[in-house]
Each structure stands twice: as C-alpha cells, then as structure tokens.
Amino acid sequence: MKTFSYHSPKDVKEASKLASSSSMFLAGGMTSIPSMKLGMATYKDVIDLKKIKKLSGIKVSSKTVTIGATTKHAEVAASKDVQKAIPALAKLAGNIGDAQVRNRGTIGGSISNNDPSACYPSACMALNAVIHTNERKIEANKFFKGMFETALKKGEIVEAVEFQIPEKADYQKHPNPASRYAIVGVFVAKHKDEVNVAVTGAKSCVYIDKDLSKKLSSDFSSSAIEGIELDDSEMNSDMHASAEYRANLVSLYAKKAVEAC
C-alpha cells in the first residue's frame, strides 16, 4: 500500500472540506482497503467517516426507515426496529458476505461503491429509497448510474438512506460461493399502489425489472410470473455464471420472494 495521510474529521463539514481529487472517504474499508493494498487505487488523503457521530444510527418513523451511512450491516441485521418495520431489509443485511464483512461494512460504503453484485442497491431501488447527502436528496433510481458509478459528485458524502416501508417485501439471493456477494439478488417490495422487483448481480448495474414488476402489480402472486422467460441479452456472463443461468435465477428468486412475502 502506498503511504497516505489519514484524517478523522468529527463532522461532515470538516470531512467535505478535506476532500480533493486525490482523496477517498473511508467507511468500513471492505472494498477500499483491498483496492489500495492491491495497488488498484492510490490516494493522498484518506478521510475516515467513522468518527462522525451523525452518520451512524437507525431511525424508524411510520412511513420510513432511515439508516445512517456508517451503520454496519450487522447493526442493521440485529436492529429490532428494522426487523419489525422492513424484515426483508434486516434479512438482506444479515446475509451480506460473512461475519467479518458484516461487522465492518457499511450501507453508505455499499451504495457509494455500487458494486454490480452488492445487495443494498436492490433494496434502495425496490423500496423507493431517498439517498441523503451533505448537498441534496437523490432518489434511488437516479442514484445508481452504472457499474461502480453513482450520481455522487467528488467530495459528496452520503449521510443516510431513507427507505419507504412497504406492505410486504422479501429479498432472495444466490450467493457467489467464493465471495458470497450476489450472483443474483432479487428484492421484491409490494407498496400500496405498486410492486417493485429490483435485481442486482444480473447486469452491470442494479435495475428494476419492469416486466416482473408490472405483472406483480396487477396480480401479486407467484403464479403471475410462473414460467416467465427473461431476456438475458444484457445479463452478465462470467466464470461464475452464464447469462442464461442468471436469467433463470432472476425469475426463480422473484417467485420465491413473492412466495416468502
């Protein structure tokens, strides 16, 4: 790892002041540290967000669950409030990676990184999340732009993610046996007037499967999507799974998720 200056600001303002074109925000370090160690990224300044109290914690209202950016996956998984309000979200967090990753990795890091096989982005999409940054509020469907790409500008800090509480929801994941990231993850959320089926792992970026969402919006039952064949032309094909297999998993897990709701 190349040497860098380490900063541990006490508030968001100070953190954003420290940011430059050669700086990085450090959250759980689960992605950022390995990439620095492998020499894939080098920074002059590393700005640790973990000491900023305001960025951590879980708030639940009647309509929304708001999770601070540096809240760890393990905290979300164990939160009684989240388990009650959106059990699917707690379940998702509890199945991320492994225990070590869950005890360090954060929601802010996850969505800012926007790994095509990360779990949280699918929850953001399906639960009509609003991403609060130090500068603005961004709707989830405008936040995830592409592979490892988000709407965040340089120096912009995610402060919290606000999820809409659905009537029902479930998350189903086919883990990569090596890393345990999602080969495919499907988040199904039934809201009052719509159903969202968000898919991660299958393509270069998380997306809402419009076809599945539409079918389920008019009939929220697994039979409504039984036997549906999805177009796999844009799906990822790599050594872990072919596009054909991923397409099968998306429709299968969508069905399983509906059944689990």
Place this chain on the structure above:
Amino acid sequence: MASLVGSRVERKEDKKFLTGKGRYTADINIANQTYAIFVRSPHARAQIKKVDTSKALKSSGVVSVLTGKEIAEDKIGGLIAGWAIRSEDGSEMKVPNNPPLANEFANFVGEPIAVVFAESLDEAKAAAEKVEVDYKVLKAVVDPAKAMDSEPIHKDVDKNLCYDWLLGDRKAVDEAFAKADKIIKVDLINNRLVPNAMEPRACVVDYNTATEEITLYTTSQNPHLSRLVMSAFGNVAPENKLRVVAPDVGGGFGSKINVYNEEIVCSWASKKIERPIKWVAERTESFLTDTHGRDHVTHAELAVTKDGKFLGFKNETIANLGAYARVFGTVTPTYLFGPCATGVYVIPAAYSNVKAVYTNTAPVDAYRGAGRPEATYTIERLVEKAAMELGIDKTEIRMKNFPSQFPFKQTLVHTVDSGDYVAGLEKAKQMADYAGFEARRKKSEANGKLRGIGVSSYFEACGIAPSAAVMSLGCGVGLWESAEVRFNPTGQISVFTGSHSHGQSHDTTFAQIAADELGVPMENIDVVHGDTDKSTFGMGTYGSRSLTVGGIAIVNACKKIIAKGKRVAAKMLEVSPDEIEFKDGEFVALKSNKKKTIGEIAFACYVPGQRDEMKSPIPEGDEPGLIESAFYDPPNFSFPAGSHICEVEIDPDTGNVKVEKYTAVDDFGRIVNPNIVEGQVHGGLAQGIGQALYENTQYDETGQLMTASYMDYTMPRADNFPEFNLGFTCTHATSNPLGVKGCGEAGAIASPPTVMNAVIDALGGQEITMPATAEKVWKACKAMKKSNAKAA
C-alpha cells in the same frame, strides 16, 4: 500403566496455537533486515529481452536489485525435479532449466524475474515498480489437452512432452478387453487446485559474515531436504554453512515441499549484499506461484463381465506439469497415480499410460493425496458407472471384486500387507443407513428435490518409503526417516525427529509413542523438529509418512535406550542383562524384584559414580550418557484403505448441491490419537469435497490466472459441510512394529469420487465434471427434465 497410544490425549500444541503464541517465519525479524519484493512476469509466456534496473536502483531506500543475469553469473543452480521418469520407449524425461530468476524466458504469470531489496517494504515495492522489463510476448500454451500440438515452450522439449510413461501390459489388457461382456468408459477431468495453506510462504535469511553461515528460516515441510537441494543442486552454500529452520508452519498440503525460487534467491543474495533479508508472500503470490495440484485429463476403461467381474483396466491420462518439473511433479502423475488406479480390486490386466506436458501455468506438484486422489477418482467413477450400466448394486459390485486375502498383490506394483475391505464397506453401509436410502430419496422427491448416493472404496500407497523401492522407481534420494532420543540427567527427554509438523500434531503423537516405549509421563517429553542444526537428518513430512516412517524411527531409538538401560540396570542391580525386565518405566531384576526407574538409570548414565567408592554404573564397553538414534527404512509402503458413502440433495431449480450425509470408514491400522486422526480426516474431507463441489483453478486462454483471490476461488467453508460421520476398522500393518498406517491424505483421496458418484446418481447417471457447481448441475437437471419428458 495405561497405554497412551490409542487415547485421546489433548494436543500439546493447542495452547500455543490457540493463544496466538505460535512462531511462524513471518514473526521472525532480524536487526538490520532488508525487505525483498520480487518482480514477476505479468505474461504467461514471454521472451525477456532486457531488464533495466537503473531506475529502481536509484529509488529511495534500495539496497540492491538483482536479476537472472547475476544469479547465472554466480552459478546458482535452478529448481529441480526430484524423480527421473522414463518414457515407454526407454528415453529419459525431458526437463527444462528452471533458474531461480528467469533470464531468457518467462513461462508463467508470477515467475520471478528480478528482486529488489530495500530498507522498508514500501520502498521495496515502490522500487520494484521501477524495474523495467522488456518482454516479447509469445503465445501461451495453457490447455494440457492441446499442449502436444502446440509450439514447444522449452528448448529441447519436443511437443511439450516431459515423458510418455507406461506401467502395465497393453497386450494383456487387449486380451482381457476382447473377453469382456461390456466395456465401461469415462472421460474425466481432475480439476486443478490451489493448495491454499493458511500461512503464505515466507523466508527470513541471516548471513553471518564471520562464520559465513547462512541461516534460512522458511516455510518448509522438509528443512533438511531444502538444505540438501540448495547445497547440492543450488550451489548456495555447503551443507555445513547452511542452516535451515522451518519453525511453526501453517499448513503445507504438499505446496511447501519444494525449495522455491524465493528461498534460493534470498539465501544467495543475503551473502551477496551482506544483509539479512525478509520476504513474505502476499496471498496473490501464493495463488500464482505455490505449486498447484491435480490437473489431469483422463480417458479410462474397465472391461467387465455381465455379472460384474472386472477383467481389465486401461487409463490414458494427460497430466499437466505446469511450466516446470518440480520435486514431486514428475512422480505424482506416474508412480503415485498409475499403480493405485486399479483401486481395491482384483483386476487381472491393467495399464496406465501418462503423458506429462508442460504448459505456461504454475508448476503442478504434490497436493494432499498426490496422484492417489486422481487414481481413486478414475477407478471409482468407472466402478460406479459399471454398477449403473450392469444394474448391480454399487456396494455389491465392489464386494465382488475385492481381494479375498492379504497380502494382496495388486495388479501393477504394490503388495498390500494388510486390510479387510469387506469389513470397511459393510461398516460404512451400516453407519450410512445404506438400506434406508430409497425411502430418503422418495422423501426428497416429494419435496421437489433430487437425492443421490455415492460410494467409493479406496486404498492408497503412502508412508512414502522404502528407499530401495522409491529409488528404483526414479527417486533421487532415499526416503527413510531418523530420530534421536536424548535423556537429560534429570530424566526429561527430548525426542528429535526428521519429520516436520505443519499441522499434523507431531508434538503430541510422537510424545505418546515415546512415553509408551519409555514408560514415562508425556509431560516429560518434548519433540524437537524443524531445525537442521538441532534435529536429526530427515526427509520431511508428506505422503502420510511421518508416523509410519518417522514415528517408527522414534520407537527404534527408544528400544536402543531400553537396551542400554537394561545393561546399566543389570550392573547396578548386580544381575545379568537378560535377567532384567523393563516395564512401566522400571527395570526390574526378575529374581530379586529389585528395581531401578528409568529416571534413575538416566541419572546414573550422566553421573556415573559415587562417593567413597570407585564404582561406575556403566558396564564395560558402554559409554556414559543416555542418547540413542535410529534411522528407519520400512520394508514397504503403508496401505490405508476404506469406504466412504455420501448422500447429496440437489435443488433442480438452482442446481445447488447440498451434502446431506457423509460417512467415512477408514482403516488406518492402529490409531495413536483418535482426536488427531479425526482432525486429519475432517481436513482431508473438506479439501476433497471442496474439489468435487467448489474449488477450481481457472486460467484464461492467455494464461492469466482468473481465480487468483478468494473473491473468485471458492474455498469451502464450514457451512458447506454436514457433520461428518466417521468410523474406523483396524487391521494392523505388518510392515512396522506399531501396526500403524498413514491417515493424512485419505480424506482427500476418497471423497471426490464419493461426492461425484452421489451427484451423478442424483442426476440419473449424467456425467458432470468437477467441480459440480450449481450452474453445471442446473443444466444437467434441465437436460434430465427434457429427456424424462421425451420418455414420457
């Protein structure tokens, strides 16, 4: 006194390892040390046109930068192949030069080209990036099946072929096949594996400018062998000026047998730069450069009668050696593979033909089981398929072909001293509730799942020795083992062994054996290993040989101690030595019942006299002190055997395979410590099931390793396994006084075919290659649905 051999004494090592007090190579630091970083080839095959170190030399903190040019100038030898294998046509194998730093050609991604030594690790890394290597990239040869038709990657190695080896009789096999009712055929791929020792390789070298002695701390399974190779072939230093210490070593599985480039380079360089050197591999370097395992492409056939008798066996295999032939690289796919490929069966005619090829991939060498997992996979897939095609129960067909008596002269090489294969399989059937399987299959079916059961019966030749046998087959050294038992004057004992423990718990097992032999508490015994300046010369630990060879050397040294003790006791008790009996730590004069404890004898040996009387307890012709050593070269290999049964359940929608039940019944002869043996079986099973379902080393067509981290290479985890159901049968080995057999590799040998047979059973007999990943299985399930629909 109750025997310690056979009891579950707690491991002496536990406290050290569980409280983080182990001392591994990376824990060792020497004042004034420099840090080494290797510049490695990013290409699988390239000509090295120029290495420019000028910028790196000017980089901050750099002490020295060395390349293949300097190492060649100093006449430092290359890495070696330890076994010479002859081709069927009588020609010797073709072995390319393997310099420690590649000078002219790089032949796999990760091959070291140059090395940087700097005051800090960061400075070494920064400087390594400044070494400029001018490569001419060449087309890589990656696929072993195509290697013989590709451009040769080494000078003087035609068709990339190291050897084309034959064991057995083609004519006899043809005749047997002509008589068969049916020929069963399989095409198999034995997937390449990365050994993945928990501790990455490392070395710390300290050169003393005054004594001119090099001390090399290293992650080795066999420090004496490393010293011998570095001295005799590497020309690094004479053996008396080279001390090799392998302190605590965190797993080897065969990958730490070889003396590697880095150890040779750092030892040589430490003398050159007159500074201590530290090098610790990063995980990526382990993936790229540790020797890999397996990697066979096999076509095999079994000739059978319609009632399931085996008549003949043939095996045509292409073995991938990787870029170079290493220590056990050439023997693993020949004598460790071919003879065992006829398995536990009486097969009148057989041959194994192996073509070993070079490719632009990491060198392949021994990995837990080394050749025998490949052999067992070959025969046990055939046998299972034969059962299926003939409609005979899979256990019955095996029983039918087991030998009826021991010693069992196996078709190709070995005479198996002891065993009872029927008892093993019967016990496994019972423990696995084989009879109840159909009911469980129906239950799974009712839940929309596919359930399969797989069996494999194996034997293996391990305890790698005897010297005359292995040397006759091409081994460059003898494979005996040695020990020294040293009493202190006050009665505690140091047991020095040439075996090396890197997870095998020798401190405990060897202490149990010695304690029984000497009649002293285990606490009085310390086992010393891993340091060429301390322990006796040893060939090291691999091939499940430590107990059956090294352990017996300890027994024999103890017997010499007792013999001397008897002479001393006889003199002290004023009787003749044959009137002394040794029992439970006491020398007893049979007639008078007068006694001396072994502690008293040890004391007398070191303090041989008394006040006021000119009287020595040491008999004439004996010397003071109580130290004895022994070298042991057994009369035969060791032949553990057993039967394993696995049940899997497959979800046809996802292709996920779940190992529901796993039963292993093994015959390891007499068991010294059941805890430790069960641990060895568990570890072997985890690696073998890992091979069957998860692990796979993949190179792309340019020779880049795609599975170079745990993000992509699936190491199995605890939640991938059920609780293992272990059982033992015991027939004592007749080839050693303890009656013990090797146990370290069995789990990894038996389990891949057991699991695959179960998966294939669930898939209605459809062949599928290892690892049986979810997607492959899903595709097979789809094909099955289609063909079922057609049939209906």
